[in-house]
Structures are given as structure tokens and as C-alpha cells.
Amino acid sequence: MNGFFELLKSAWLTLKTNKLRALLTTLGIIVGVSTVIAMVSVIDGINRYVYQVLGSMGTSTVYVQKYKWQLTGSLTREEIWQLSRTPDLTIDDARVIRELDEVDLVSAIQPLRGMTARYMEKTIDVSPSGIEPEYLDIGGYELASGRRFIENDIFYRSNYVIIGDLIKQRLFGNEDPIGKEIWLNRRKFLVIGVLEPKGQLMGESMDNVVLMPITTAQKYFPLRGRFGPQRVFMSIQIAARVREDVPLEQGIKSIENLLRSRRGLRFDEDNNFFLNTSEMLVSAYNQITGGIFIAMIAIASMALIVGGIGIMNIMLVSVTERTREIGIRKAVGATQKDILMLFLIEAIFLTTVGGIIGVILGLIFGGVLEAFTPLPASTPLWSIILGLGFSTIVGLFFGIYPARKAAKLNPVEALRYE
Secondary structure, X not given: OHHHHHHHHHHHHXXXXXXXXHHHHOHHHHHHHHHHHHHHHHHHHHHHHHHHHHHHOOOOEEEEEOOOOOOOOOOOHHHHHHHHOOOOOOHHHHHHHHOOOOEEEEEEEEEOOOEEEEXXXXXXXXXXXXXXXXXXXXXOOOEEEEOOOOHHHHHOOOOEEEEOHHHHHHHHOOOOOOOOEEEEOOEEEEEEEEEOOOOEEOOEEOOOOEEEEXXXXXXXXXXXXXXXXXXXXXXXXXXXXXXXXXXXXXXHHHXXXXXXXXXXXXXXXOOOOEEEEHHHHHHHHHHHHHHHHHHHHHHHHHHHHHHHHHHHHHHHHHHHHXXXXXXXXXXXXXXXXXXXXXXHHHHHHHHHHHHHHHHHHHHHHHHHHHHHOOOOOOOOHHHHHHHHHHHHHHHHHHHHHHHHHHHOOOHHHHHHOO
């Protein structure tokens, strides 16, 4: 053990006398490790935040819509026109789904777009939604003040709205909005509730929310005569929460079978509706980030390989420069194993120091990114261990050849070397 520490001390003194060369030699290692740490920090931070947000949508909630959710790309014009020709979902569809044993909460949803909310002289652009009372529980919304919708609000098509925290701040400031009237385009609505704030997702507020009874939305903002994208994205949707004691796949299958039966689809016909879940988005998101992570590892590996080649090169130069030293060491009793270990420790020491610097720079980069952009950053412990472990392995792999070359030098010839 004492011999090992002596070799470690000797390696440190050798590198200390060539600080600049040692630093330049480890640049590839530093770049590779810092890239891994920084990218993992960003991806892991985003993952946690996205999972939290998607989880708020309800992992057991099924969204029945005319289109399929996707994270990349968009519907083509032909797909939009084809989907706009398919039958719209209805409130009656939601009521029938509510009767399924596998489902405990259901709400029809009427999306509305391109509207302006106004209170006195203040305005804000909004995209309201017509809903049924169960929607707040399905969507994970909590009331900060006021009350929820009740069945009478749906039946009488009441001019009531529940607003998100952003709407409250922009239109009312410190004023209590409950009991106040706002205008949505040319229609007047009474505010009966304010939602608890949900925060932001990737810089976009999730509190820009205006909810009204779905029957009120249909009364004032009907889809009659609309076609194309408006028909697809503004037609009624249905959110159904599957019971906790029922597997999600079983609930999805029951809803699918019910709607196929209601629409008279034959067994050989495809669905003319889509069943979307947050699990689908998580799966698609994991595929995207997984691809990014693989590409990141490939790029970082190239930097580490280049750094390893640099280590090998400088160690070979070091062997040549220290040939006489090697001869003296062997003359006073150093074995081939001692010389091998000396140069191997120097190589591993170089790459490990580079790995440590890379980890520190990666953590700093992640912190700066989180401080100055909407992107969150979170560095898991395994990424730090991976960075340090990889850098050490690179030092071991690329240090073996120079170390063996030094160990095999003939001591007599080494002493004669000038």
C-alpha cells in the first residue's frame, strides 16, 4: 500500500511540473464529461417537470377526440379535411360513457379559440372551454375562491365562468373577481370561481383558463357552418377517468367498444375517433429524449476518445523524455510492474482530474441554463458517477500501451539515453 501511495505522489509531482501540458491534454476529457453532465441535467430536469405536468392531466384519464395526440410534426391539410368529415362527438356520447362500470368521472368539453376577455379597460386573449361539472376533478383543478358549476348551470345554460389565476391577475389585479362581470367577445359573463395557480410549462402559462358550462358554449359559439381545422380542433371532446381499481387498458377497450357500437362500425372498419392518454405522450416523449440522449452520448464519446488519444500521445512523449529516469528507477530496484503502475497511474490521474473539472463545468452550465432560461435543470447522481467512471476507463485504456512500453525498456539502454 505504501508503494502505491509513493507511485501516486510521484505521478502528482510529475504532472505538477507540467501543469499547462496536463491541462491541454485533458481538454477532450473535460469537454466530453461536461457535455454529458450538462445535457443529462437539462433532460432530467425537463423530464421531471413534464412528468409532473402530464401527471396533473391524470394518468387514468382517457381523452376521446377526433385527432390523435402527437409531440412532433402536425396534421397535414389532407388529414385535417378527412378528420373534419368524421362524425362529431356529442354530449350524449359523454352521458352514455358515464354509465360504463369502468368509468367514474366523465365530462364533455367544447374548446373555443381566438377570443378576447375584457373587464373595464383591460383585455387578454383567451381560448375558453365549455365543460361539465366533473371536468375540474378530472383535470386536477382546485378552486381558490368561489364555487364550481352545478347541474342547473348546465341545464339553464347560465352565463357563468370560472377563470384561471393569470386571467385574474391580468384583468382584476388585487380586486376580488367573484361576482364581477367580464366580456368574452360580445357576450357578458359572471365570474363565479377562480382556480388555484398551476404555473408554467416550457414558458407557457397553464393559468390562462376560462371555463363555462358546455351548453352555454354551444348556445353562443356553435360550430354550425364551420369546416376544416375549426371542425377538427373545436368539436366536442370527452374526458373520461377510469376507476382506480380498473386497468387503464380495460377502460379504454370498454369506451372504444361502446363508441364503435354507437357509430355502427363493422369489425373490419377503423375507428373514426381517437382515444388519447397522458401515457401515450410520456411514451412518445421518452422516445424523443431517448434519441437525444443517445446522440449526446455518441458526441461525448467522440470527445472522450479524442481526449484519450491525446492522453496516449502525451504519455508516449513522456516515456521518451523520461527514458533516463526509467533506467535509473530500474537500476535502483524498480520492477517492470512498478514502472507500469507509475505511468498507468499518471494516465488515470490525468483523465480523472479532467473528469472532475468536466463535472464541475457541467453542473455550472446546468445552473446557468436554469437561472436564465425557462428550462429546469436537475443532475442525477448516476450521471456524475458515469462521467467520472468513463473518464477513468479512458485513462486506463489509453494509458496501457505507453505504460507497457515504459515498463519494457532495457535499463542499460535507458541509462545510456541522452
